[in-house]
Amino acid sequence: MEDRYAFLAEWYDPSATLLRCYQLLYYPKDGSVEMFDVKNQRVFLRRTRYEGLHQQDLFVGSLVNVFSRQLKLVEYGDQYTANKLGSKKERTLAMVKPDALSRLGDILETIHAANLIVIKAKMTTLTLSQASDFYMEHQSKPFFSNLVQFMSSGPVVAMELMGDEAIGAWRRLLGPTDSATARQEAQDSVRARFGTDGTQNAGHGSDSVASAAREVEFFFPSTAGHGPSNTAKYTECTCCIIKPHALSQVGPCGVRRRRRDVSRGVRLPAGRPVTAAALYIQSFISEPWRILWEDGQPPFCVIRMGLVLHSGGGGCSMFSSTL
Incomplete structure (x- = not known):
């Protein structure tokens, strides 16, 4: 049959x-x-x-x-x-830490090559309080203070990943917690390639189903609120949108090898860093934006300086770049 x-x-x-x-x-x-x-x-x-x-x-x-x-x-x-x-599908929280933000494209390609799917993504800068809340399970550890200081020192990119045994798969891609150990035991891992030590180690991954649920909810709440704010700037910047039909062609979030390579056909000039990025999948559009429909279809994204106001028709990636 x-x-x-x-x-x-x-x-x-x-x-x-x-x-x-x-x-x-x-x-x-x-x-x-x-x-x-x-x-x-x-x-x-x-x-x-x-x-x-x-x-x-x-x-x-x-x-x-x-x-x-x-x-x-x-x-x-x-x-x-x-x-x-259905038996092996999991979701997990992956986070690119401040020290590895410039290697975001490489890390996304690693995720894509492992057949993990980026469901949601957000670039944000955590406050000291938010970093402390996120790592509350480590409050009694001697490294806690240095960790939260580092995690609130610059932008991070949080992602919800989905795939077969995604929790273990992403942690294997990350490698051992200490970057020096990773370079000895897992030379191709994210931490071996881009990490410095046990704190500045390029990325974070949920360690259990319960942790994944809590951490995904922290950045992408299913109830009221939007989690930590994104890093979009409102002066001297522009916005690049990767539409839904292009995401499957350019890889997760449309980011390729270098941070300034947004897609195969669009490149940000050198010296203009990405200051905000997000991937949202929505299925609604409100009446005031119907005038922006293209050929009778809802726009993929209606945005202002990297912030999604409304979207319809699929997921999209947004990048705000300084001019």
């Missing part, structure tokens, strides 16, 4: 301001998809080959685009799909 994976998916219809529910079926043999309208009990899309969707994109919480509709996969459609695709 042919393999078939089933998911319940939601799509926000901006015209009707309704959340519509579908059953999405994916056939890995030929990459075809089929959709069933749950409410109206009818076929919405007959089985059709679609090259824009791949098996690694399929997990609960993922946002996928099927013929220009952004669907959120909210539940496995049957036990077979849950058993085959």
Whole structure:
């Protein structure tokens, strides 16, 4: 019998301001998809080959685009799909520390090569209080004071990663906590390549499912609030947007080898650093911005100096650069 994976998916219809529910079926043999309208009990899309969707994109919480509709996969459609695709998926918090910010592109490529997906990202500068709250479990440790001073000394980039056994996978990419040890035991690790010591060690990774849930919530709250503020500047800066259709072509957040390389076709001139960056995936757009629709479709992002005001149609990366 042919393999078939089933998911319940939601799509926000901006015209009707309704959340519509579908059953999405994916056939890995030929990459075809089929959709069933749950409410109206009818076929919405007959089985059709679609090259824009791949098996690694399929997990609960993922946002996928099927013929220009952004669907959120909210539940496995049957036990077979849950058993085959759901057992190993995890989310974790990855953070690039102040000492490694200039190597953000290299670190993102490392993440991408490990088949981990960046779900959300934010560049922020933690206050001393926020750094202390984030590392509260280390309050009794002798290195706590130096750690929070360092973590509040400059911008960091926090990311929610998703993938198979993502917690362990990201920690293996990071390497041992002490950078000197990492250079001896894991020479290709992030800390071996970009870290200095046990505190200035390039990155942070959640060490358990419970820690991942707490730390992701710290930066990307699911309830009220937005977590730590981003680092967007409001004077003498410009903004670069990587639209949803380009993210899959240029890698996570669109950042490539060097910090000034934003995408294959767009480069920031030398000496103009990225001062803010974010990746958001939203599915709404409010009435005042409908005038900005392109060819009848909602804009991917409506932004001001690196801050997302509204977005629709998919995820996007935003970079604010000093002039």
